[in-house]
Amino acid sequence: MLQPSKRVQQTKESYIRNILKVIQQPGMLSLAGGLPDASRFPLAMLEQAAIELAKQPSIYQYGATEGLTELREWLLNHQALAEDVIVTSGSQQALDLIARCYLNPGDRVLCETPSYLGALQIFDLAEAQTLAVRSEQDGPDVDDLEKVLASTPIKLFYAVPDFQNPSGRSWSLSKRKAVAELLAKYKVAFVEDAPYRELRFEGESLPTVTELCAGEAFFLGSFSKIATPSLRVGYVMASKDLLGPLKKVKQASDLHSALPMQKMLLSTVSHPDFTRHLEQLTAHYCLRRDALVAALDKHLAHYLDFEIPQGGMFIWCRLKHHQAYQIAAAALEQKVAVVPGDEFWPAKLKVDYQAIRLNFTSLEPKQLEQAVIGLAKVMQQINT
Ligand SMILES: Cc1ncc(COP(=O)(O)O)c(C=O)c1O
Known part of the structure; x- marks a missing residue:
């Protein structure tokens, strides 16, 4: 069979792409992707x-x-x-x-x-x-x-x-x-x-x-x-x-x-309404960031540390007691998807600490809290 080049063989596939089928299952709460909120596209x-x-x-x-x-x-x-x-x-x-x-x-x-x-x-x-x-x-x-x-x-x-x-x-x-x-x-x-x-x-x-x-x-x-x-x-x-x-x-x-x-x-x-669209979008994402921050403070403060970003789409959480891949795999069973921090290190370098990346733009505030509650359950179970 035709073999891909060494270059391709040695390149890791993206974690998110690999779990895409699982993430797309009904009922899954995904904090894993980097998707904008489709309901806010300037249609x-x-x-x-x-x-x-x-x-x-x-x-x-x-x-x-x-x-x-x-x-x-x-x-x-x-x-x-x-x-x-x-x-x-x-x-x-x-x-x-x-x-x-x-x-x-x-x-x-x-x-x-x-x-x-x-x-x-x-x-x-x-x-x-x-x-x-x-x-x-x-x-x-x-x-x-x-x-x-x-x-x-x-x-x-x-x-x-x-x-x-x-x-x-x-x-x-x-x-x-x-x-x-x-x-x-x-x-x-x-x-x-x-x-x-x-x-x-x-x-x-x-x-x-x-x-x-x-x-x-x-x-x-x-x-x-x-x-x-x-x-x-x-x-x-x-x-x-x-x-x-x-x-x-x-x-x-x-x-x-x-x-x-x-x-x-x-x-x-270049449409005159685009500036307003952008203002509304950032206000919308800010509310979602706040919802995720509140949920993390309420349910997960014991298990992780995080910094509050002033913008963007992600909150990066350092795990105090857990291994990221283990948490990510167990969370998928609870229908919550996250990306293990290890994925964001160059393949040949040692990962400095355990972390997970959480996206806050694609779920609604209630779903964000539900996902965090699912993660808290997983962390409690693995901890005991
Ligand atoms: C840091 C960073 N650079 C580049 C990209 C690719 O963006 P684009 O959709 O413009 O190709 C992304 C997408 O998530 C990103 O997070």
Whole structure:
């Protein structure tokens, strides 16, 4: 039988994908995925945008690899973070293109622990060596970062400075500045992945690390969490020099992202009602975060510690007494799904502590409490 390449064989499958069938069973309360609340998709704006597509037949023709000109112009006006932009099929594709374009097998990539598992998979597929820097509540441990950068040649530093997946953490301004300085000093390129940046519930918005970087940086944006994920529209901003080779890889990969989706997305995000949609969405998710926090305080304070995120979609819980895989497996039997923290560590590195990631955007407040009660039952049973 035809064998997949070694690259593919050594790349772990996603835990969530593996338990997807179980999660989809009726009655399952899933805190595992990273799904936006479908009842909050901006359907009226999307419907209007879809009707207008028919007035522009050229939208159904092949298009430019770098994306729809109107959308690129809108992005560059809206977020003047870099010289140029390529529209991608979700920010996931931007990550994949960067890895395929810039990483040779064995090159070292640095990330935080825990880190986004979709990025870890991509670095494995690129046969890179993934190293980690310790992460603190307000960003990476800067001393640890300098130690790594001074001792090892690193090609890219990948991070999610706003409401990280899975930890929910955001970097402070001082950490953003310190990291930007260190990256410039050691000439390491930064990959800033920011799909949750606009889901801020409270606190002040901080500058992107890309803005603060004197050296090379890629900024990855996504509309999956603020509009809808299925249009698959994201983007990467950087200098023309950095994006040139990326465009070549995208051309070889898929020629271009679907133009009707780019146009629909542009009509939606530039609609006068979109700002209100975003305000309502963040208020809605804030209530859900509060509901999950209240349920955790009430039912699980004895078993876990957590930080309250100021935005995003996740609460990261450190387990005081339990093993995450054991809890996740037992919880599935109680019809509650969570992701074990181990999944968010690079495969070859030792997991520092036991944790689980909980999503708060896709269940209603009552269901969130029910799920937490289920988890509490599991933890009590395993503890005794
Ligand atoms: C940190 C992070 N980066 C990238 C992505 C991919 O997002 P997109 O839907 O834009 O491809 C996700 C999706 O959950 C994510 O959490």
